[in-house]
Amino acid sequence: MKKLIMAASACALLVAANPGFSQAVQEGKAAKKEMKAEKKVAKAEEYKMEAKTHKGLEVKGISDPKTRMAKADRKMEKAEKKVLKGEAKELKAVAKEKSKQAAGVN
Template identity: 80%
Template sequence: MKKLIIAASVCALLTVAQTGFAQAVQEGKAAKKEMKAEKKVAKAQEHRMEARTHKGLEIKGVSDPKTRMAKADRKMEKAEKKLIKSDAKELKAAAKEKTKKAAGVD
């Protein structure tokens, strides 16, 4: 009987720990996506500044300022997508937590 009670309590503790762990994982993923987005924004700004100041490697006819600006714009678009994805991860984690509270799983 003691073993059954111990096993049941261990299962209950693991279940509670699992929900907290899943929440932490979601928040970690959101933070990681946000860091990647910030990195991409910095890179896009660097490309844009190089295109404006004509610094960096420039190949005639291939990497003129107009082409380099277009590359910077593409980088910025990807960074914005990453920001949206990080926000979505945060919202998903919050929604998951509220759903569990509403269902009385806590």
């Protein structure tokens, strides 16, 4: 289902950004980064639930809840970085389009 939505949004981006193909590419990259961030957030939430309920893979010496929560926090930090990278890609696309318009390249 997610792939179908992603494909539809990519097509919509290409149609909407017909004058600037590079902008559509940047927006596609931003969407990809956001999808990766969503996956990382989901995984972090899963790790947190496993730490709270003491479920999941039990490994002697590293399965205590404190370590599991730290792992979940690291995943969440990586997800936040992915979101920021996605936003940066979107801003880059907008800036590129503005500079093209200012130069009269269209």
